[in-house]
Amino acid sequence: MTRSNAYIGSPLDRIEDLRLLAGAGTFVGDLKPDNLLYAVILRSPISHGRIRKIGTAAARSLQGVAAVITAAEIGEVPIIPVRQHGKPEGEPYRQPVIAGEKVRYVGEPVAVVIASEQCIAEDAAELIELEIDELPAVATHEIAARDQTLLFENTVTNLATTFYARMGDADMAFATAEYKRKEKFSVHRHTASPMETRGLLAEWNPELQRMVVSGATKVPFFNRNVVAEMLRLQPSQVDLIEVDVGGGFGARGEFYPEDFLIPFAARYVGGNVRWVEDRREHLMAMNHAREMYADLEIACRKDGTLVGVRGRIDIDLGAYVRTNGFTTPRNVVQFVSGPYLIPNIAIDAFSYLTSKTPTGTYRGPGRYEASFFCERLLDMAANDLGIDPAEFRLKNLIPEDQLPRPLATMAGLDRTWQTELDNGAYGVVMERCLKEFGWEEKKKLQGQLIDGRYHGIAVGNFVEGGAGGRFENARMTIEKGGTVTVAVGSTALGQGLQTILSQIAADALSMPIERIRLLHGSTTLVTQGFGSFHSRSTVMGGSAILLAAEALVALLRDKGASHFGCEPDQVSVSDGYVYYGTKSMEFSAFAGSEVERQFENRKLTYSYGSHTAHVAVDPGTGHVELLDYMTVDDVGRIINPATLHGQILGAIVQGLGSTFLEHLQYDENGQLLTGSLADYLLPTATDFPNIRGISLGLRPCPNNPLGAKGAGEGGLIAVGGVIGNAIAAALRSMSVEPRDLPLSPPQIWRLIQQAKASNHNPKMNEQS
């Protein structure tokens, strides 16, 4: 690089905003090619049952209906493969793209109606006679564990898989421990719920035998290969195109049944078919997340040094093992220790199938849950031992000189399942967070009753895994006008990727950002790619861009050298020129020069940080007001501080929504009770106004040339534990201990009532 970084690290305005603020973005539902047909999906209204009849005659005869597609029309029904963290025992539980014989959750696709207008398709779907013989619902993991009703009769159990996290010798540690405490916790079912529901446009060209699918995101290359194989096409006959995307958060862009059904429908009718999910559909069809139940025990020395954690976690996986269904179960056992030095670990996870919507990843998968369990246990232990919760944590954070440090081993699994924390100054960041928050000052309020409300504060720490997926490709091409086109396999999900990657490319080529044209996300751009998941697109896409830029500069030096008649190392490249001494040539003279490079990586990045919260609890109503929420994190290297800040703040509020508001509720028949945004409550602007975040580039990541770490989940991960602890601290005089999320007002109110009933003599309790 011939000039210092001009763009990396600066809060550049986003390129994306020019179109998004003008209302000129292009989301999939905005696409309307000629001769467009509309798809509506009929979904099972029953949780568990055997399909007796799907009568489609009336629907087919409605004017404007082009086709009604059921399992019968599809023939051999494809089964959706697992994309990551697959295990052989999970194979029998994968989801068919449409229900043929059995339905296993409310919302499972049963038929697809294609019509000339959306409303006609909706009318026709209502005319389908669907008869289902109900089977007993498997509405909880406890019922599932009994194995009396099997969701898959060709198997012997509803237990899809188990994971075992091991480190040291937990039995020994617990046998000799000076202090132990055992607790039960639960995290409730909720989901990503991006503001744009899912949608797809499939365009089949019968002459060319080509399929173009718009609306792809996250992992377009994987999904392209899957849909091609299911349709018995060559991958080269199928393109997946990414348009603007209204939020992903881990859930959008996985291969869902519709990712087959809509392209199949387009080929079936020989034209263009668009499907846009409505919100009710979305809440029952998109991956759910997080529902699990933990039974954990912590052990430490009297001085507060952690020695062990052990126990089991039962996971409600929903009806099928989806593309990343095992990622959360694996993460939750691996990450219970978070950034803390816990030498002895033995945690088992059991993933049960239930007749509810299948689950997958949501921002901070398994880590939000693990952090809730761990942080709650730490505060309980600190309180029992009479140690300040902040001191307790500072004592137990992994010291910098002990990093890198492996997390607990995933027993019986190969090395691709294992991981280690890379680097970081965990204690430094936590102290900074305490200072910014004003811990010492606010500590005086701990447990105080002021104007009728109890005040509490809490602190917690997290690590966030990033940069998963083995590689990413970037291609750079010099165009006729001397601009450089950069194409990457990374996908954008609304996180400002176009801007961030342009900043990296402009700096790497030492040229003005206006002369970079960044393309991403579609399978047409590079030969291979992975996409955006696991907080990876900046690190992986950015690193691939660095490698491609290096190669392009080398190529231009060679070309320059032969033109100027000198050695390549006498040639320099910057500002869109190739220089030799006082001579120069514009990039445009080298139009057509092109390189493609791949960045490969097997190590994950771990950004980390601390959260602090100050709450006031109204004991009369159970209402909790969040008076202050402060996070500090270290992401290794900051590319764009303004977009990063937005990611952190957005993640905090999502975490607060998870902790206080959002809840996908089912009844005992497996019926989803929360099918609208009036029942499924997302945070609004008045809920959590007092949030702050500071991001640091303190310890660059050693595992990639950029030094960056995946970021964007960390703001969410520690929220449940920290809020739970702040409420417990506020209500310490009543010995209220929140163990189950969400912490809604009725839930807190109930806990207060129970505490009042059980300690009728509060005096006695104060002495404990």
Add this chain to the structure above:
Amino acid sequence: MTSAPITVTINGARKTLNVSSRITLADALRDVARLTGTHVGCEHGVCGACTVIIDGLAVRSCLMLAVQAAGSEITTVEGLANKGEFSALQASFRKHHAVQCGFCTPGILTTMHALLREEPDADEERIRDVLSGNICRCTGYVQIVEAVMEARASYSRGSAA
């Protein structure tokens, strides 16, 4: 389905749209007028993504039938800029990084535009209160509120903003 022509003024231009009696204004704007900046996030009046300004008031276009809008004056997000120049509110959104995925943005811009035209001195509490009718899943609202606060000045000056 019975279709009827309605005449409306959209972003200053008079238009006649042929709409069937059962479609919502949101669908008419998107599919018939082909102004796709107005987004639909829930179709049941909760998310606010579909908000447009009708005769000066912020209205959820998913809760209104297209035929009910006959004769009215409608401003959508596409009508906020002036000859290709961002309005002060739009520019402030860009400056404050108040946009992430941008799906909620059109509805928030129209809602806030309608608010500031009526109440250019709205304080943070009032802004948050009105904003609470629009859901943004990405930003956590902080940067949106900052952007709106800063844009207030251009409304109080009485400019068209």
